[in-house]
Every structure is written in structure tokens, then in C-alpha cells.
Amino acid sequence: MLPKISKIKGVHPGLILQREIKRCNIKSSQLAIAIGEHKQTISAIINQKRGINPELSIKLADYFHEEEDYFMMLQAGYEVKIALTKNSERKPNLNNIRKVLFWDTTFDKIDWDKNKRAIIKRVLERGNDKEINEIIEFYGKSTVSTIVKSIKNSRLSTFKTNAEMHELV
Secondary structure, three states, rough: OOOOHHHHOOOOOOOOOEEEHHOOOOOOHHHHHHHHHOHHHHHHOOOHHHHHHHHHHHHHHHOOOOOOOOOHHHHHHHHHHHHHHHHOOOOOOOHHHOOHHOOOOOOOHOOOOOOOOHHHHHHHOOOOOOHHHHHHHHHOOOHHHHHHOOOOOOOHHHHHHHHHOOOOO
């Protein structure tokens, strides 16, 4: 019996397929023949060089007695994880932002997407025009504007001044 998707969300379907092949004590070529696929296709999936398509999901699910979309859901979860990883690696041009603005954290480890609200607030409170423009360019003016409007109060008057000067309110 295959594990519940919620427990293995974000794992490449090839890893699960490999585990099941070992558990059932069969070879990947035997599985390929049993479901009418090329053995190279199964091998590529097991080696995480290829993903699962809907037709293959149905064939594998039938073979392993699972829901037809089981392997497609695994594939989707894996692709979402990859996309999130790529997004978290996205950074503004750090040459345009002084490290001293973020004195209380490790500058190189800032998650620029996860901490977007705090970053925008900090840069508008303490940043110069170059830094503010970099943040606006990185996040997009509409995103920055929406976040600025959601910030009810700031201890520093420069926040409001900079937001007005850059037409964010």
C-alpha cells in the first residue's frame, strides 16, 4: 500500500515508485511491461529525470491499486515545491541595498518573499531613494503599494514621507 500523499507531499514520484518496486520485489522492466510502457520511461522517472503524465498516472495507479490521480498529485506537489524553492531564491540587486538596514539579521539569509512586508516597511522607514527604488522594482509598485496601505502605523515619520514621495499611497 502506497503512503498517503499528505505524508510525502513534495517528494518526486520516482522515489515513491522506486520504493514500491523494491517493496513488491519486481524490476522496473517488469513494471514497464506490465503497464505497457517503455522501460526507459520508468527508469527516467525513477532517476528523477522525468515526471509523471496523466496517462502514466492512471496506468501506475491501476497497477498499484490506487486512485487514478495519485501519481499526478505527487507530481503536482513536487512541482509546487520546486517553484517555491525557486521563488525563495529570488533576490533584489543587493548592490543597491545597504546591509546596515538589516543590522538585526543575517543579510545573506533574508527570505525576500517570506519577509516582504517587514522588508518594505524597513526600507521605507530607513532606506534611501536607491534602496526604495530597488524594492519597488523587485516587488512591483502595485505590490509595494498594497503592503504600504496595509501598514497602519510606523514609528518613523519617514515611512509616510517616502511612501508619498514614491506615490505608494
